[in-house]
Amino acid sequence: MSVRWIDFHGQPAMALRLPHGDRAVVLQHGAQLVSWCSADGVEHLYVSPRAMLDGQSAVRGGVPVCFPQFNQRGPLLKHGFARHLPWRLRAVRDDAVTLGLAHGPVTAAFWPHAFDAQLTVQLTPNAVRASLRAENKGDVPWPFTTALHTYLRMADVRQAELTGLEGASQWDAVLDVHGVSQGAPRFGAEFDRVYQAPGGPLTLSEAGQPGRLAISQSASCPQTVVWNPGATLCGRLADLPADGWQQMLCIEAGCIDEAVVLPPAAVWEGWQQLAWTA
Numbered sequence: 001m002s003v004r005w006i007d008f009h010g011q012p013a014m015a016l017r018l019p020h021g022d023r024a025v026v027l028q029h030g031a032q033l034v035s036w037c038s039a040d041g042v043e044h045l046y047v048s049p050r051a052m053l054d055g056q057s058a059v060r061g062g063v064p065v066c067f068p069q070f071n072q073r074g075p076l077l078k079h080g081f082a083r084h085l086p087w088r089l090r091a092v093r094d095d096a097v098t099l100g101l102a103h104g105p106v107t108a109a110f111w112p113h114a115f116d117a118q119l120t121v122q123l124t125p126n127a128v129r130a131s132l133r134a135e136n137k138g139d140v141p142w143p144f145t146t147a148l149h150t151y152l153r154m155a156d157v158r159q160a161e162l163t164g165l166e167g168a169s170q171w172d173a174v175l176d177v178h179g180v181s182q183g184a185p186r187f188g189a190e191f192d193r194v195y196q197a198p199g200g201p202l203t204l205s206e207a208g209q210p211g212r213l214a215i216s217q218s219a220s221c222p223q224t225v226v227w228n229p230g231a232t233l234c235g236r237l238a239d240l241p242a243d244g245w246q247q248m249l250c251i252e253a254g255c256i257d258e259a260v261v262l263p264p265a266a267v268w269e270g271w272q273q274l275a276w277t278a
């Protein structure tokens, strides 16, 4: 795999490339994977053309790392501070790069705990895996929730066919209703649901479009979030164009319903993998 630093809309990023042509781009800001193209040239991730790439804001698209808090389930910044900070390159392997975020004066302004976080992006033919590792570097336990908040690129989300969630327990955050998922979800209006992740991978395809993605996640991530803002909420999000909701679907690997309480020196790891069949 070749790895080189590039400029991604003004932000430092690492470009990864396999000999057969699979490519990925990882921003230093937030350790955010912002592009993954399989060898056939298909881009699988959505990044908003209005994303704020200013080195401070959360970037709308790719795979934001939500840590140490998911959404507004706690006192911290929405989805945590990790997506707002620069991470450092730690290691380059044959098929992966690892970036790290360590506690220090900057993170202490957001969260008092001593931690170390690592995000590894592993690129293999027709697949990419994002793995998050969190370690307690202090001497008191601390709680966290997290998600790998993947924005998948769609030709038209209204044609999406997402299978694998049938029968899963779900919380519909739009209606605030708990229940069991019946049939395949359909997208067109605001959609925001937290599912108890099924054991097997989900499959995402689009009517009229070739290929399908298999989306899997580690058992340490017991929830899957599926989110699409729909037209109305999209219109209120300054970093999405009016029709942006049609071109994206977030499928997130999360550990969110119950916080993990990490004892001193303990390590937690979780991942999400995307695999493409043309």
Ligand SMILES: O=P(O)(O)OC[C@H]1O[C@@H](O)[C@H](O)[C@@H](O)[C@@H]1O
Pocket: 058, 071, 078, 079, 149, 173, 192, 193, 225, 227, 252
């Ligand atoms: O706009 P943000 O902060 O990136 O969050 C986007 C969405 O992220 C999803 O994970 C949540 O389920 C939604 O409720 C939320 O609106």
